[in-house]
Amino acid sequence: MLRLVQSFFVKSAVEPEDYPASAFAEFAFVGRSNVGKSTLINLITNVHGLAKTSSTPGKTRLLNFFLVRWKDDENQTEGRLQFTDLPGYGYAQVSQAEMEKWRRMVDHYFENREQLKGIIVLVDIRHPADEKDILMLEMLKMREIDFCVVATKADKIPKNKIPKTLLVLAKGLGLQDTPIFPVSALKKTGLEQIYDWLRSRLDTQTPVDDQS
Numbered sequence: 593m594l595r596l597v598q599s600f601f602v603k604s605a606v607e608p609e610d611y612p613a614s615a616f617a618e619f620a621f622v623g624r625s626n627v628g629k630s631t632l633i634n635l636i637t638n639v640h641g642l643a644k645t646s647s648t649p650g651k652t653r654l655l656n657f658f659l660v661r662w663k664d665d666e667n668q669t670e671g672r673l674q675f676t677d678l679p680g681y682g683y684a685q686v687s688q689a690e691m692e693k694w695r696r697m698v699d700h701y702f703e704n705r706e707q708l709k710g711i712i713v714l715v716d717i718r719h720p721a722d723e724k725d726i727l728m729l730e731m732l733k734m735r736e737i738d739f740c741v742v743a744t745k746a747d748k749i750p751k752n753k754i755p756k757t758l759l760v761l762a763k764g765l766g767l768q769d770t771p772i773f774p775v776s777a778l779k780k781t782g783l784e785q786i787y788d789w790l791r792s793r794l795d796t797q798t799p800v801d802d803q804s
């Protein structure tokens with residue numbers, strides 16, 4: 593299994609010229625405000641407080657970049673990757689001007705980030721497919737950006753309802769072959785599938801021996 597052994601916050605940025613210059617494979621977390629993006633980054637890196645979380649939506653306002661050292665013991669490889677915590681969308685108390693700012697910032701990111709390997713789209717398992725999520729998925733398909741979908745807060749619904757809920761959600765989101773991974777940050781469940789998804793996108797990395 594992929595292990596994320598060390599993680600750091602690098603910087604916040606808005607404009608492409610301020611993004612970290614490093615060219616490591618990058619994965620971004622997107623989704624509605626309060627869905628649990630920052631929480632998931634902390635969970636999968638196993639660094640409490642790495643990304644700032646809040647019960648008030650709209651906590652993350654900038655693009656936040658993280659550098660992660662990973663190891664894959666099975667394949668004897670190691671390397672670095674980057675995570676980007678994107679500000680959430682759909683936060684009700686946001687002005688038109690702020691929404692426009694968000695759109696510009698995120699558009700620029702998708703357009704300019706060449707090392708972007710994939711997007712982790714988060715949806716709340718309790719909510720039906722949302723128009724904003726559907727738009728985000730359509731945009732990713734249009735740009736031919738690889739993505740997976742994570743259903744957060746799986747602890748908030750009974751366990752036996754999860755499979756059916758995911759089916760309904762997948763249908764509502766218009767997903768065909770893309771799986772939805774249920775995750776609970778509270779119970780720390782569902783992470784293996786995310787590690788596997790990440791790992792399969794890192795396969796071209798250098799073996800341990802060649803590591804500088």
Ligand SMILES: Nc1nc2c(ncn2[C@@H]2O[C@H](COP(=O)(O)OP(=O)(O)OP(=O)(O)O)[C@@H](O)[C@H]2O)c(=O)[nH]1
Nearest residue numbers: 626627628629630631645646650651652680745777
């Ligand atoms: N029960 C439960 N709560 C969760 C889970 N994931 C996140 N939360 C809670 O949801 C709230 C929002 O989490 P954040 O990680 O700050 O959400 P975000 O998507 O980064 O929000 P913005 O930065 O506003 O876009 C926090 O109170 C978290 O503790 C989960 O799996 N289960």
Ligand SMILES: [Mg+2]
Nearest residue numbers: 629630651652
């Ligand atoms: Mg956040």
